[in-house]
Amino acid sequence: MEFEKRHGSSSSMDLFYEALNDDLARYSLLALGCAAAAYYIWQLTVRFSDHLRRLSTFNDDSQRYFVPAHEKFSWIKNHLIYAPMFRNRHNRELQLSQAINMGTLPSRFHGLLVTGVVAMNVILCVVTVPYASDESTTAGIVRNRTGTMATVNLIPLVLMAGRNNPLIAMLHVPFDTWNLLHRWLGRIVVCEALAHTFAWAIPKAQDASWSAVGEYITGSSFLTAGLVTTCTSVALLVHSPSPIRHAFYETFLHLHIALAAVCMGFLWVHLNGYAAQKYLLGAIILWALERATRLFIIIYRNLGRASTTATIESMPGDAMRITLRLARPWKFRPGQHIYLYIPAVGLWTSHPFSVGWSEDEDKMSDEKSLPMAHQDLIGAPQQTTLSLLVRRRTGMTDKLYQRAADAMGGRITLRAFAEGPYGNIHTMDSYGTVMLFAGGVGITHHVPFVRHLVAGFADGTVAARRVTLVWIIQSPEHLEWIRPWMTSILAMDRRREVLRIMLFVTRPRNTKEIQSPSATVQMFPGRPNIDTLVGMEVENQIGAMGVLVCGNGSLSDDVRRVCRKRQSKSNLDYVEESFSW
Structure with a gap:
């Protein structure tokens, strides 16, 4: 042997x-x-x-049965599932410098x-x-x-x-x-x-x-x-x-x-x-x-009769909006993310990004041809476009931002490869009350949920009766990041009945630029009081309540702390979107 x-x-x-x-x-x-x-x-x-x-909940708008907390399970969530190792710090990074x-x-x-x-x-x-x-x-x-x-x-x-x-x-x-x-x-x-x-x-x-x-x-x-x-x-x-x-x-x-x-x-x-x-x-x-x-996945998603391209548009606040036109149709669901390769900037390296918006467009094979009949439009091939919101950091994102900013009109189109989709392990369809907290580009993760829940409310396919989006930004200029997406959402059927948007601007140039467009879309200067906002929703809670947060570590830990404190008072679930590496 x-x-x-x-x-x-x-x-x-x-x-x-x-x-x-x-x-x-x-x-x-x-x-x-x-x-x-x-x-x-x-x-x-x-x-x-x-x-x-x-x-x-389809035949019960009050959803009263699901509001009270389960005593034992709420204790487990408070002291084990949602609890940080020590006190309140979990997602906020430990930095020596x-x-x-x-x-x-x-x-x-x-x-x-x-x-x-x-x-x-x-x-x-x-x-x-x-x-x-x-x-x-x-x-x-x-x-x-x-x-x-x-x-x-x-x-x-x-x-x-x-x-x-x-x-x-x-x-x-x-x-x-x-x-x-x-x-x-x-x-x-x-x-x-x-x-x-x-x-x-x-x-x-x-x-x-x-x-x-x-x-x-x-x-x-x-x-x-x-x-x-x-x-x-x-x-x-x-x-x-x-x-x-x-x-x-x-x-x-x-x-x-x-x-x-x-x-x-x-x-x-x-x-x-x-x-x-x-x-x-x-x-x-x-x-x-x-x-x-x-x-x-990379070959199948990006190579076909056409290839995947990325249009990078520089935005205020060192951000980019990237629109991907995929070679093949792609079924996208809220909460998913992709890994993006742009060889002209990052060679074979890839970075994960949440998908903020998706649309299916008809591909017209010949722009000079006569208008197509309705039957032809129905059978026309579809092209999926995905939109990402990316904050400029170091490495690949810095190089990409510089190329877009230096290009004519602040926009450039490059060959790209998208790998995915990944994620979508959380669904908010069963919650009568939904709160979404976003910090900066974290809004990208929440926009698809807002779109899905508003459409589901109008169609009667989700339990949501109250959806509150809280977005924390540094400047009103950052509203440009998602303006086309939010314009589409605000025009959706029965949106006013279910959706409320609260915008908090932490560094306004002056308070005069902080003006609320309507009763359902409000703007406030400074940082939000997380305890007060969650408390208001709990007081008016319909059904089970789901709280989803995507932002920096401090925001996530604050929302986690408040949700833990209210576990014994109502049926409240906390979901955190984060990516550690």
Whole structure:
């Protein structure tokens, strides 16, 4: 056996522990699968309940039955699901300076998930180890156990990192949460790899010397591949902390992928002949499938008789409105986002953006032809246009803004590739009262929800009877960002009966420019009092209430705090749209 060649003669006890290690690796996957299955059942229950609530409101405008809070569930939401790890801070970034970003704190629920994953790995790495035996036997078992666990954890590690992770849609868990778990599981894998390496090296050094350990490694391709695997895994950990990741994201991303490929390649050589190699094969297959899926989506969405183009228009306040004309029709739903590639500016790099508006246009093949008959218009091919609102930052967005601003008329058209759609795990259709808080370009995420809910109210397909949009901007000039979209919404049938818009301008040039166009569209100077606004909606609440927020970390944490405080008073759900990287 390969094991005998590398470690000396094999005994029945060695074979027993090898089989046990394989069983424990399977148990770890089984435990994660059972947790996912339990959460899936819970999500099915919640979705079915929301569906029944929406159906029951079609003939009941008061929706009184759904206003009171469920005592036990509201306590769970207040103290676990919505609760930050400490006090009120969750999504507001920890910054040592303007250049050093330490990331965000996980929520209490996320902390529980991370603790559970860490505890499971610690238990599986130390259980059944015969510590009373001689040191070499104990070290050998720990070595093999940690190596097997590090390898099997690559399967969920790769799965959690993918944009096309099927569990996102199945469990309605956002990519943001999977990204958090991916980072922590990666740290666990590195710790297990280090434990595996030192459990081999220390006994060898005790028997001979550290120089002898070096000779062992250089004289064996098996040991050399293992050392390179451990070193690359440590390099993956060292270059991944939040300050480095945020300061040099593009460099981090490409280096991360390259190091991961090198790590898996040398690990394959190291595991040749071992049972754990099948777990590495599973991780490689998942990685290859995810990459192939992304490539297929990009080709299918953007290449056809025509190609996808992006019209970039510079806007006030260092913002851009990007209109994508897709090569093929695209069914868009509120809450979705895309990854945008513009090779002329960012080469092969992509960035995620929420889709703010979508329309289907008739493609006229020949502008000089005679007017088409009605039957021809019905059968005419459709072209989908998606509109994005992007704030100028650094890197790709800065270059893109400069090119648009320098172009004639502040507008430029470039070849583009759109990957997606992703997201849409939240629906607001079953809530009688909906509040939408947006800060700056966060309005992009909310506009499709407003459009959908107003149309649904007119058609009688949603439960919404009160929809309040609160948008916080720095200057009245920022209203130009969404003026064409909001003009369409304000002209919708029965809009005045359901929609109220409140605009808060934090840095007006003078108070005279703050004028409310109507009773349903109001403008105010300064920042909103979140507690007062949510309290007013709770007092007039119709049915269950859903609060959706998309903005900076401070806004999200303020809305979260207020919603937690009112859990015992009414049936109120809090939804946060965020993207951590």
